[in-house]
Amino acid sequence: MTNPSDILQQVFGFTSFRPPQDQIIETLVAGGDAMVLMPTGGGKSLCYQIPALVRPGCGIVISPLIALMQDQVNAMRLLGVKAAFLNSTLAADEAQEIEQQLRNGVLDLLYIAPERLTQARTLQMLREAELALFAIDEAHCVSQWGHDFRADYLQLSLLHELFPQVPRIALTATADTRTRNEIISRLQLEQAQQFLAGFDRPNIRYRIALKHNGKQQLQKFLKSEHPNDAGIVYCLSRKKTEDIAQWLNQQGFKAYPYHAGLSAELRARHQSEFLREEGVIIVATIAFGMGIDKPNVRFVAHLDLPKTIESYYQETGRAGRDGEPATAWMVYGLQDVIKLRQMMEGSEGSEEHKRAEQQRLNAMLGLCEITSCRRQALLDYFDEHLEQPCGNCDTCLDPPQTWDGTEAARKALSVAFRTEQRFGVNHLIEVLRGADSDKIFQFGHQYLPVYGIGKDLDNNQWRSVFRQLVARGYMSVDLERYGALRLEEKCRPLLRNEETIALRKDIKPKAAKQQTKVYLAPDVDIDLWEALRECRRGYAEELGVPPYVVFHDSTLQEMCLRLPQNMEEFGELSGVGERKLERYGPAFVSVITEHLAA
Template identity: 55%
Template structure:
């Protein structure tokens, strides 16, 4: 992590902050520049923090809230998750509450009284509530430690998740100039970073920009060939019995994929904006509280999901931007253990996304921004070099090949596609000039392969000079080539039907002024249903047999405790903490207290039970 300005060097953590880190959260050291951020805010300064999901952003405002006098106010767009966020804090002994529309009047009044009486360490609220005159008056009468603006990219219209309610947060600088503010986000390009700084009036803040790399996540993108069967194979061969998120573009797809998985014995629930609010809430809570449940969702689901043991995120449709893709895939492996970000991607995805942009009601500038986002996403999908390095480059970070993504582990072969591309471009030109017709990918491929159809006969395509000039490639190979040419701007898909036209970079290829290398598309492996490997979680990878058995015993105990308390299992202990306990096999309360993630409150509440589980597995 790096911080801007002359005082950017990491600072040693003050003893008070380290003491809170150890006693409350059970960790013995800070990561990156967490210590410097905490020191900045605790000392009354402002901060802008860009840190990946799972990087420990919340500690950067939680600890200053505990160290400073007064209550820390956390502004978050995530009303549906505030109750769980508060429960997680209470589980480690922090006095926390929330103010939102889910509270009855008398409950809200009780929370307000707690705030005024100084009985809260942290209070969560949504931006639209904060800017109400009544709320501002309430905050004016309270002792405030700080303002934490979570998901701060929501203030940027350049970003992928703009929320107009965030624009009102400029009131904080105006009405509370002496209260430190910290803005945090897990996803921001340089443009978004600049805009959120300007809009939130954080001109004097110190800026801390962490590496966006998530080395525990393996990024994989493969050609779409019956995406549901491909998803089934991913789950049954790599992630059986583990929690995951599957993203689809439409509500209908969400319902169909969830049903597909259910019919094959895989626990899955749908989530989209068309469901009743009570159903969405129930499905979200069940996902958070269960081990091994899969949620199939549109992008309406996910922001702020603090479930550390999501072992995979799958995309069955192309995301609109790298920011969205990064944030969505970042919900996997928050605990730092091995996880998968997988996508099935095809030519139809490109055509659909282009059409959505062209048909949108936004301004031309909005459409240009959307096309730029999509072009960057396509470049990531079609890269033949390290996928992680390409992803990080988008956020202004340079990286050597990671040796852990699909393109590093199995580098794609390339072929000289110059002549093939010229044939394709010629076919598009001839159809347009000689027949005054434009067609989508399917008909263009039929012409190049010389395949007769009712449409071909009606339009006399067999009379064209390009009829049958592309028989050296199969339909699948032509679709792969088209997808890559679309990504490079050599061809474009326009209009409702995705008709193909020459793109801005077609000239040099068509006229032989450059050579063109394309990737050889891998043959997708057919999904098969193997015998269930249900049992050891992937979180326990690398453990010997005895520690793995201890881990599974601890995991079963945790599930029972969580069920009794009606809380998510990770609020008892995370997978990473259970792995450490299983490895080190502490034999006393003092030894258990040395395990990362075991704070004072959890030690007192669960210590004896954990030691008993270990003794039984000895």
């Protein structure tokens, strides 16, 4: 087979490419380089898998995701593709056998970790083999500005120097203009054709709320909307992931922690449970998720504010890869901002790097506080523009109310100024509300003209005012003074009565309507759906692969709607290639015919 469309249909079981897959594949097949930015779930892997099958030789896939390589290779083998991987989990004799297979021209695809690729032994092996292409997955790992930076990726520029005739493709799901330029420069892809497939994930509903009691808010969200669904909960600290996972299990959910402090064996076991079982929740730090290919993750929840919009986009993008409705849910508070600032200040980066991180955190906070469409703001950050509000985010579905916060903002700025910009938000609120605390008397703040001038607002309302002033750049958090709030130049016109400010009203979230399983079409017979899932589960356990490697939920749903009753009809389903038709067709057709006869 040398025709990409034939391979798409016969191997992968799809009838047509999504744009711009066909153009990317055409570029690589012709021997050109490509830089590809495509959202999670957009079909990036086909962009190198198909050219590797069309071109003579083996496609080398460079991936940092050692824990997932086995699943990726198993999925390819089940499609009839000769695939293997080389990483540190293999014994020496196993690695030698795979190296020999590469030299002998037996392999179609070889997955390899970046740190292994740059070893002299590996490079010599590659020189002795016929190579179809190099695919550099998760290419944003080369960016020293990014949270996923991996030093080994910097060495990948040598591929251009050592193998100038072998086409290269760099792929990422998230990269702003600055990061894209860094990828191109560091990997020497200046001559590569760029393909930007767009960032919009219209099936994901974005929801961001103020944190009151994170645990209770999460429990309410899960029980009302996702009681039996697979999902990911992100937390800032390792300890918190373990606490939340334990607590979720006590509430009747099936949850596992995942962070870099756990043993490799335990991480692999928890990841395997998440991929292979239904309805499992992973509670994780950012150590989890890159490359996770589970299509039916129905929600991603953040219990803490991510550091950047890039992180937020990438992490929320792990939901709904099957194209069905999914939720990106987050709660945040001013304390999150202070924690993240402290982490940034304590990092080893240069002052320039810290400033860049601070700007990105400010942008993330800004996304939380906006009153307009969140999807428009998210896409604007990546230089992509949505003409109309999306109608599928919280600010579109339930527009926030605003109020004239000019007077309150001036009081907030004044109390920070009068207390010499040395105190945090709790003390400032006590001064405004005229509290009788030891700390106020210790510093003589009961004699200030601002003492007691804010009794018209309660503690939570004042917290909201200070949080929004920080988010909009009127104030900042001074970490050298343990979280004291400091005035910024931007506040001068407001203090001088030269401008007004509208603030967002914080409202406690209303109970969301039940949305569980809305991604099933109304005509789907639930009994047949469960019978097909059981058949799929049996094959998955027998083969030692996640259920979606056998068939995606979308293919099972199509079986329920089209009810194929022979092999020819079954072969017309999306996602059923020749190998899957031969391997699974009889059993699934039997389930359908038995159901119809019952």
